[in-house]
Amino acid sequence: MSHSESTKPLHIQITKKPGIVEFSPKELVVHHAGDNGAKTRKLATSLRNVLYAEIASGNILKIATLARQKKSHRLVIVEGQIREPDTGEAAQAWVDELMRLAYDVLPRRRFKVFVNPAGGQGKGVQLFEKKVKPILLAAHGEVDAVVTTHSKHAVELARECDLDFDALLTVSGDGLVFEVLNGFRERPDGAKAFALPVCPIPAGSGNALSISLLGPKDGFDVALAALNAIKGQRMPYDLCSFTQDGKTSISFLSQAIGLMADLDLVASNKPCAMTLSIKVASRDKAQMVEALHEFKANPKPPTNTMPSTTANWENIITPQHAQDDINSSDWFTFDKPVLYV
Template sequence: MSQVLIHSCGVSTSLRFDDTSFFIEPTNLDDHTSSCCAGTYRRVKYTEVPLRNVISAKVASGVVEVQYLVRKDKQSRLNLATTSGAVQNEDSTRAKKWCEALLLVAYQGANPAKNLKVLVNPHGGPGKGRALYVSKVEPILLAAGCILDVTCTSQFHGILPSCSLMYSHIDTTHSGHAIEIAREMKLGYDALVTVSGDGLIHEVLNGINQHEHRDQAFCIPIAPIPTGSGNGMSLNLLGLQDGLDVCAATLNVLKGQPLKTDLFSFTQGDRCRISFMSQTIGITADIDIETEHLRWMGDIRFIVGYIRAIIARKSCPIELSMKVVDQDKSRMLDALHARRAGKSPSPSSPPSSLLSDDKKPDSASSSHDEWTRFKRPILWMYAGQGPFVSRALMQFPVSLADDGLIDISIQEITSRSALLRAMDGAEEGKTYWINTNRYFKASAYRARPLASKGNLVVDGEQVPFEEFQVDVLNRLGTFLSPYPFYAPEF
């Protein structure tokens, strides 16, 4: 059952699979080119494809067709490829059983055809979301037999490629449209696919938070396709090689498993919103807002903004208090490695003299419910979860998806030269070890800006510059992931 022979343009090719890979092999290695009836030549080369990358396998009218994702080389991104050929009439039944067996192992018994709600933002990042969806994403989903309910956030002029595909036509773009869609969506979807950056995920989660059946809606996994500027969540789920690859992200839609993650409630007065990735104030918030006009540059915009910001080097006057659980950087790293190895992390330590002396817990048995104040002057505060906030910055390298805590990075005032040096290795998380970068894990924090004006950013979206509090919503979020933890290693 592990092998079938196909014929195309005079070339005979063997298709087979084992427990880990799908193989395409010419039956005669010394002579595997043949003249086709059109006078052109077709070369069959030996190809090995991980079973995870197999998308579809079927027999129709005596022709076997297998579609899969493959790289031209180790550094290139994935692309959809097809191998097809005829089988002898007497082999058709056997070939059909072979295709069924291949799909069974390729999808580990799961149904390839998913019922998906797809949101496409054509304006995210460099503005290529719609084109990438049509050319790269949609063909893979349709090859797997998925039922697609697609909404574009502006008028969509695409041709319906399949009767199983449904487009919602939107004549005008308006802020918060994704919130409305998520709030009103039905509960029967296998996943909610966002073709955009992190901002669309933020809107979707806040819409789900208003859903009539909120808890059930939060269980529908979100699968990001990276076409925005930062694409931090996609990088965290898929890692550096695949985190910016739309085909790899589409494969995750088909093959990923639910990963529970912490979310955060961001409260200002009587207003509350959901945050899934980060909250920041100071220089890092200024960078995000003041480079909006550079979205066409992708994540390079943040590097440009950072250089501008450290030249100005504005301080961030703020009153900041936290419910600190740990601040030992070495122990937090050990906890990360223990989680990735499937072990339980060691207990955390109480805060130390970095915090206000009068509110500091005085023993290891002190309650983590006590508020402690950070008193030193700072340039910025960055809080959140998930290692990457963009390709150029691993801001929270020891973050865990569901530890019930929020990681808080506070940059004390330091020299411009030190800030410039910090750019070296920022994408690998090296700033974590810089002495002036104070790093905490907390169960909650609150802040009051002391300046009259400035920028406060939540998941890349600007919010009112006023007092706020953040609390952890343990394991409320659900994303599709190839791994039971965040992918990037530190």
């Protein structure tokens, strides 16, 4: 990190060793400072990973951040006494700028958390208490957690809970998200409930929603999933509403009729009954790799065309259910055998 792109370094004392902390718009770096002026890098992490920074009593700098450790991230606390030539006033200005750059949303969010104790191979509660909750608290968030006790408990909780929170976290697989959405559907103020972000923490046998949000590389990283709840931007998501035997349910990600095993057995000897046409967009592998690297190095910022308030979201997010027009003339009964996914 060059000084041309970083702030003025902040001098601190880490235990018995002098240290230097600095940041740029992209990363936070912590050094140990040698007697000869040489610096040894001890920590470097993306600025997005910074959860909170403050000057505590006694002129102590405290920074909570995530840092990658092998394949996943962990919570790291940097703490040190402000030392000369810096002063408390300069340190506070330094912290204020760090927080301004680290957050493009309001900090200190309020979280409602539903924890499936059977998730994470029966370690859902332990996963939440040891990994997820410390991260949320390190970001100075408010945490209200409930451990589910039986099947469809999250449906009941989502149907009856107060909506005075900023995001709802599910510590489980995709099944708990399914229950939450169907609990929202049963609320009289369902439009308001559906306008609230639902943040999956991957701790189940199926974590497709987390992978869809964070990608295949980080989709199983519990710490980054918690960070997504802390700093993520609200975004819309398509749902599917279906009615069967008079009962309406909501599903997401994928829909299928019948058991997948039966579908495989019936269709295993049937060729694809269509002609496929393929358009070759590029044959040059080197060019494709170069384009990928260029995209990663200069990602396009997301277009923020979403409504800014919950009230505006309610106007566009109210679910339309299958039973709303079940008796209209557009419906017909198809009584022939059918096989599809």
